[in-house]
Amino acid sequence: MHSFGYRANALLTFAVTILAFICAIASFSDNFSNQTPSAQIQILNINWFQKQPHGNDEVSLTLNITADLQSLFTWNTKQVFAFVAAEYETSKNALNQVSLWDAIIPEKEHAKFWIQISNKYRFIDQGHNLRGKDFNLTLHWHVMPKTGKMFADKIVMSGYRLPDAYR
Amino acid sequence: MDWQGQKLAEQLMQILLLIAVVVAFVVGYTTASFRTMMLIYAGGVVLTSLITVPNWPLFNRHPLKWLDPSEAEKHPKPQAVVVSSKKKFSKKLVSVLKIIVSLISLNQMTTFCY
Numbered sequence: 001m002h003s004f005g006y007r008a009n010a011l012l013t014f015a016v017t018i019l020a021f022i023c024a025i026a027s028f029s030d031n032f033s034n035q036t037p038s039a040q041i042q043i044l045n046i047n048w049f050q051k052q053p054h055g056n057d058e059v060s061l062t063l064n065i066t067a068d069l070q071s072l073f074t075w076n077t078k079q080v081f082a083f084v085a086a087e088y089e090t091s092k093n094a095l096n097q098v099s100l101w102d103a104i105i106p107e108k109e110h111a112k113f114w115i116q117i118s119n120k121y122r123f124i125d126q127g128h129n130l131r132g133k134d135f136n137l138t139l140h141w142h143v144m145p146k147t148g149k150m151f152a153d154k155i156v157m158s159g160y161r162l163p164d165a166y167r
Numbered sequence: 168m169d170w171q172g173q174k175l176a177e178q179l180m181q182i183l184l185l186i187a188v189v190v191a192f193v194v195g196y197t198t199a200s201f202r203t204m205m206l207i208y209a210g211g212v213v214l215t216s217l218i219t220v221p222n223w224p225l226f227n228r229h230p231l232k233w234l235d236p237s238e239a240e241k242h243p244k245p246q247a248v249v250v251s252s253k254k255k256f257s258k259k260l261v262s263v264l265k266i267i268v269s270l271i272s273l274n275q276m277t278t279f280c281y
Protein backbone atom coordinates (compact mmCIF):
# COMPACT_ATOMS: atom_id res chain seq x y z
CA MET A 1 0.00 0.00 0.00
CA HIS A 2 3.01 2.19 -0.30
CA SER A 3 2.24 3.88 -3.60
CA PHE A 4 -0.65 5.13 -5.70
CA GLY A 5 -0.26 2.38 -8.29
CA TYR A 6 -0.09 -0.33 -5.65
CA ARG A 7 -3.30 0.81 -3.97
CA ALA A 8 -5.14 1.25 -7.27
CA ASN A 9 -4.11 -2.25 -8.34
CA ALA A 10 -5.21 -3.80 -5.04
CA LEU A 11 -8.55 -2.02 -5.18
CA LEU A 12 -9.32 -3.02 -8.76
CA THR A 13 -8.37 -6.66 -8.20
CA PHE A 14 -10.54 -6.93 -5.11
CA ALA A 15 -13.44 -5.16 -6.84
CA VAL A 16 -13.36 -7.51 -9.82
CA THR A 17 -13.12 -10.60 -7.59
CA ILE A 18 -16.18 -9.70 -5.59
CA LEU A 19 -17.97 -8.75 -8.81
CA ALA A 20 -17.49 -12.38 -9.86
CA PHE A 21 -18.96 -13.49 -6.53
CA ILE A 22 -21.98 -11.26 -6.83
CA CYS A 23 -22.71 -12.58 -10.33
CA ALA A 24 -22.46 -16.17 -9.06
CA ILE A 25 -24.90 -15.38 -6.23
CA ALA A 26 -27.27 -13.68 -8.67
CA SER A 27 -27.23 -16.81 -10.81
CA PHE A 28 -27.78 -19.01 -7.76
CA SER A 29 -30.80 -16.96 -6.74
CA ASP A 30 -32.50 -18.13 -9.94
CA ASN A 31 -33.01 -21.53 -8.33
CA PHE A 32 -35.54 -20.02 -5.94
CA SER A 33 -37.95 -18.72 -8.54
CA ASN A 34 -41.31 -20.47 -8.98
CA GLN A 35 -41.75 -21.44 -12.62
CA THR A 36 -45.14 -22.41 -14.00
CA PRO A 37 -45.11 -22.23 -17.79
CA SER A 38 -47.94 -23.54 -19.91
CA ALA A 39 -48.44 -24.19 -23.62
CA GLN A 40 -50.82 -25.66 -26.14
CA ILE A 41 -50.29 -26.57 -29.77
CA GLN A 42 -53.01 -27.30 -32.26
CA ILE A 43 -52.51 -28.60 -35.79
CA LEU A 44 -54.98 -26.66 -37.86
CA ASN A 45 -54.22 -28.16 -41.22
CA ILE A 46 -51.90 -30.49 -43.01
CA ASN A 47 -51.07 -28.50 -46.11
CA TRP A 48 -49.37 -31.27 -48.03
CA PHE A 49 -47.76 -34.62 -47.41
CA GLN A 50 -45.48 -35.87 -50.16
CA LYS A 51 -42.62 -38.15 -50.93
CA GLN A 52 -39.62 -36.31 -52.33
CA PRO A 53 -37.75 -37.61 -55.39
CA HIS A 54 -34.89 -39.01 -53.22
CA GLY A 55 -37.29 -41.05 -51.14
CA ASN A 56 -37.75 -38.89 -48.02
CA ASP A 57 -41.18 -37.94 -46.76
CA GLU A 58 -42.04 -34.30 -46.22
CA VAL A 59 -44.97 -32.70 -44.41
CA SER A 60 -46.14 -29.11 -44.24
CA LEU A 61 -48.34 -28.19 -41.29
CA THR A 62 -50.16 -25.10 -40.10
CA LEU A 63 -49.73 -24.81 -36.35
CA ASN A 64 -51.55 -22.75 -33.77
CA ILE A 65 -49.19 -22.21 -30.82
CA THR A 66 -50.42 -20.71 -27.55
CA ALA A 67 -47.97 -20.31 -24.67
CA ASP A 68 -47.48 -18.46 -21.41
CA LEU A 69 -43.80 -18.42 -20.49
CA GLN A 70 -43.90 -15.29 -18.34
CA SER A 71 -43.06 -17.06 -15.09
CA LEU A 72 -39.72 -18.19 -16.52
CA PHE A 73 -38.39 -14.61 -16.51
CA THR A 74 -36.39 -13.61 -13.41
CA TRP A 75 -34.32 -10.51 -12.70
CA ASN A 76 -31.32 -12.37 -14.09
CA THR A 77 -32.91 -13.38 -17.42
CA LYS A 78 -31.65 -11.94 -20.66
CA GLN A 79 -33.92 -13.86 -23.05
CA VAL A 80 -35.80 -17.10 -23.47
CA PHE A 81 -35.28 -19.23 -26.55
CA ALA A 82 -38.30 -21.42 -27.32
CA PHE A 83 -38.73 -23.99 -30.07
CA VAL A 84 -41.30 -26.59 -31.10
CA ALA A 85 -40.05 -30.02 -32.14
CA ALA A 86 -41.91 -32.99 -33.57
CA GLU A 87 -40.72 -36.19 -31.93
CA TYR A 88 -41.41 -39.71 -33.16
CA GLU A 89 -39.92 -43.17 -33.32
CA THR A 90 -38.93 -45.16 -36.40
CA SER A 91 -37.40 -48.56 -37.01
CA LYS A 92 -34.11 -46.87 -37.91
CA ASN A 93 -33.90 -44.35 -35.00
CA ALA A 94 -35.22 -44.60 -31.45
CA LEU A 95 -35.91 -40.87 -31.38
CA ASN A 96 -36.30 -38.43 -34.22
CA GLN A 97 -36.56 -34.76 -33.34
CA VAL A 98 -37.43 -32.29 -36.06
CA SER A 99 -37.51 -28.60 -35.16
CA LEU A 100 -40.53 -26.92 -36.70
CA TRP A 101 -40.50 -23.40 -35.27
CA ASP A 102 -38.46 -21.28 -32.89
CA ALA A 103 -38.45 -17.79 -31.41
CA ILE A 104 -36.35 -15.58 -29.18
CA ILE A 105 -38.37 -13.88 -26.45
CA PRO A 106 -36.41 -10.89 -25.11
CA GLU A 107 -38.88 -9.57 -22.54
CA LYS A 108 -41.47 -10.81 -20.13
CA GLU A 109 -44.26 -8.91 -21.88
CA HIS A 110 -43.72 -10.88 -25.10
CA ALA A 111 -43.71 -14.23 -23.32
CA LYS A 112 -47.48 -14.72 -23.40
CA PHE A 113 -48.35 -15.22 -27.02
CA TRP A 114 -50.65 -16.81 -29.58
CA ILE A 115 -49.35 -17.47 -33.07
CA GLN A 116 -50.75 -19.19 -36.10
CA ILE A 117 -48.06 -20.13 -38.57
CA SER A 118 -46.97 -22.81 -41.00
CA ASN A 119 -43.81 -24.57 -39.98
CA LYS A 120 -40.75 -22.33 -40.17
CA TYR A 121 -38.39 -25.24 -40.84
CA ARG A 122 -39.14 -28.18 -43.12
CA PHE A 123 -40.43 -31.38 -41.61
CA ILE A 124 -38.47 -34.01 -43.54
CA ASP A 125 -38.03 -37.59 -42.44
CA GLN A 126 -34.98 -39.81 -42.93
CA GLY A 127 -36.78 -42.28 -45.13
CA HIS A 128 -40.46 -42.77 -45.73
CA ASN A 129 -41.87 -43.66 -42.31
CA LEU A 130 -44.34 -40.85 -41.78
CA ARG A 131 -47.52 -42.38 -43.12
CA GLY A 132 -49.89 -42.96 -40.22
CA LYS A 133 -47.19 -41.96 -37.74
CA ASP A 134 -48.07 -40.94 -34.17
CA PHE A 135 -45.87 -38.12 -32.93
CA ASN A 136 -45.45 -35.69 -30.02
CA LEU A 137 -45.09 -31.96 -30.35
CA THR A 138 -42.74 -30.71 -27.65
CA LEU A 139 -42.20 -27.08 -26.70
CA HIS A 140 -38.59 -26.74 -25.46
CA TRP A 141 -37.22 -23.58 -23.88
CA HIS A 142 -33.81 -22.33 -22.83
CA VAL A 143 -33.72 -19.56 -20.22
CA MET A 144 -30.57 -17.57 -20.98
CA PRO A 145 -29.33 -15.57 -17.98
CA LYS A 146 -27.46 -12.31 -17.78
CA THR A 147 -24.84 -14.09 -15.68
CA GLY A 148 -24.49 -17.74 -14.78
CA LYS A 149 -26.18 -21.01 -15.61
CA MET A 150 -28.65 -21.57 -18.45
CA PHE A 151 -31.75 -23.64 -17.66
CA ALA A 152 -33.60 -25.76 -20.21
CA ASP A 153 -36.89 -27.61 -19.88
CA LYS A 154 -39.85 -28.73 -22.00
CA ILE A 155 -43.54 -29.56 -22.20
CA VAL A 156 -44.50 -32.69 -24.14
CA MET A 157 -47.84 -32.74 -25.92
CA SER A 158 -48.81 -36.05 -27.40
CA GLY A 159 -51.65 -37.42 -29.45
CA TYR A 160 -50.88 -36.12 -32.94
CA ARG A 161 -51.05 -38.35 -35.96
CA LEU A 162 -50.18 -38.00 -39.61
CA PRO A 163 -52.54 -39.29 -42.29
CA ASP A 164 -52.14 -42.77 -43.72
CA ALA A 165 -51.70 -41.72 -47.33
CA TYR A 166 -49.83 -39.01 -49.19
CA ARG A 167 -51.79 -35.87 -50.16
CA MET B 168 1.54 7.35 3.41
CA ASP B 169 2.99 6.16 6.69
CA TRP B 170 2.66 2.59 7.94
CA GLN B 171 -0.46 3.20 10.02
CA GLY B 172 -2.01 5.03 7.11
CA GLN B 173 -1.34 2.15 4.74
CA LYS B 174 -2.99 -0.31 7.09
CA LEU B 175 -5.98 2.01 7.48
CA ALA B 176 -6.25 2.46 3.72
CA GLU B 177 -6.26 -1.29 3.12
CA GLN B 178 -8.90 -1.97 5.77
CA LEU B 179 -11.07 0.89 4.56
CA MET B 180 -10.87 -0.34 1.00
CA GLN B 181 -11.95 -3.89 1.87
CA ILE B 182 -14.77 -2.82 4.18
CA LEU B 183 -16.15 -0.19 1.79
CA LEU B 184 -16.12 -2.58 -1.16
CA LEU B 185 -17.89 -5.30 0.83
CA ILE B 186 -20.54 -2.84 1.99
CA ALA B 187 -21.02 -1.70 -1.61
CA VAL B 188 -21.48 -5.29 -2.75
CA VAL B 189 -24.03 -6.14 -0.05
CA VAL B 190 -26.06 -2.97 -0.59
CA ALA B 191 -25.97 -3.43 -4.37
CA PHE B 192 -27.17 -7.04 -4.18
CA VAL B 193 -29.97 -6.34 -1.69
CA VAL B 194 -31.30 -3.36 -3.63
CA GLY B 195 -30.98 -5.15 -6.97
CA TYR B 196 -32.71 -8.30 -5.75
CA THR B 197 -35.61 -6.49 -4.12
CA THR B 198 -36.22 -4.23 -7.11
CA ALA B 199 -35.61 -7.18 -9.51
CA SER B 200 -33.29 -5.01 -11.55
CA PHE B 201 -29.87 -6.30 -12.55
CA ARG B 202 -28.93 -2.91 -13.94
CA THR B 203 -29.57 -1.19 -10.57
CA MET B 204 -27.28 -3.66 -8.84
CA MET B 205 -24.48 -3.03 -11.31
CA LEU B 206 -24.86 0.75 -11.13
CA ILE B 207 -24.80 0.83 -7.34
CA TYR B 208 -21.74 -1.42 -7.29
CA ALA B 209 -19.91 0.71 -9.86
CA GLY B 210 -20.71 3.81 -7.80
CA GLY B 211 -19.36 2.06 -4.71
CA VAL B 212 -16.11 1.17 -6.45
CA VAL B 213 -15.58 4.77 -7.63
CA LEU B 214 -16.33 6.15 -4.16
CA THR B 215 -13.93 3.70 -2.53
CA SER B 216 -11.18 4.57 -4.97
CA LEU B 217 -11.65 8.27 -4.21
CA ILE B 218 -11.36 7.63 -0.49
CA THR B 219 -8.53 5.11 -0.29
CA VAL B 220 -6.24 5.59 -3.29
CA PRO B 221 -5.09 9.24 -3.11
CA ASN B 222 -2.61 10.30 -0.47
CA TRP B 223 -4.97 12.10 1.91
CA PRO B 224 -3.54 13.81 5.06
CA LEU B 225 -5.54 11.52 7.32
CA PHE B 226 -3.26 8.67 6.22
CA ASN B 227 -0.21 10.62 7.39
CA ARG B 228 -1.05 11.18 11.03
CA HIS B 229 1.80 9.00 12.34
CA PRO B 230 4.80 10.09 10.27
CA LEU B 231 8.14 8.29 10.68
CA LYS B 232 10.76 10.06 12.79
CA TRP B 233 13.93 10.41 10.75
CA LEU B 234 17.24 11.35 12.49
CA ASP B 235 18.20 15.07 12.62
CA PRO B 236 21.12 16.11 10.35
CA SER B 237 23.19 17.17 13.41
CA GLU B 238 22.90 13.63 14.82
CA ALA B 239 24.11 12.18 11.53
CA GLU B 240 27.23 14.39 11.50
CA LYS B 241 28.37 12.90 14.80
CA HIS B 242 28.81 9.51 13.12
CA PRO B 243 30.70 10.15 9.88
CA LYS B 244 30.91 7.59 7.11
CA PRO B 245 34.19 5.60 7.21
CA GLN B 246 36.76 6.68 4.54
CA ALA B 247 38.31 4.07 2.17
CA VAL B 248 42.11 3.52 2.79
CA VAL B 249 44.41 4.71 -0.12
CA VAL B 250 47.21 2.11 -0.83
CA SER B 251 50.42 3.25 -2.69
CA SER B 252 50.27 1.42 -5.96
CA LYS B 253 53.64 2.34 -7.61
CA LYS B 254 55.43 -0.87 -6.61
CA LYS B 255 52.53 -3.00 -7.66
CA PHE B 256 52.41 -1.24 -11.00
CA SER B 257 56.05 -1.91 -11.78
CA LYS B 258 55.62 -5.55 -10.82
CA LYS B 259 52.61 -5.83 -13.13
CA LEU B 260 54.55 -4.23 -15.97
CA VAL B 261 57.37 -6.75 -15.62
CA SER B 262 54.97 -9.70 -15.66
CA VAL B 263 53.20 -8.38 -18.80
CA LEU B 264 56.52 -7.95 -20.58
CA LYS B 265 57.47 -11.51 -19.68
CA ILE B 266 54.21 -12.80 -21.23
CA ILE B 267 54.83 -10.85 -24.45
CA VAL B 268 58.40 -12.17 -24.77
CA SER B 269 57.24 -15.74 -24.27
CA LEU B 270 54.52 -15.31 -26.92
CA ILE B 271 57.01 -13.92 -29.44
CA SER B 272 59.46 -16.74 -28.80
CA LEU B 273 56.65 -19.27 -29.20
CA ASN B 274 55.63 -17.69 -32.45
CA GLN B 275 59.25 -17.79 -33.70
CA MET B 276 59.54 -21.43 -32.69
CA THR B 277 56.37 -22.42 -34.53
CA THR B 278 57.28 -20.56 -37.71
CA PHE B 279 60.78 -22.07 -37.54
CA CYS B 280 59.29 -25.61 -37.22
CA TYR B 281 57.03 -24.99 -40.17
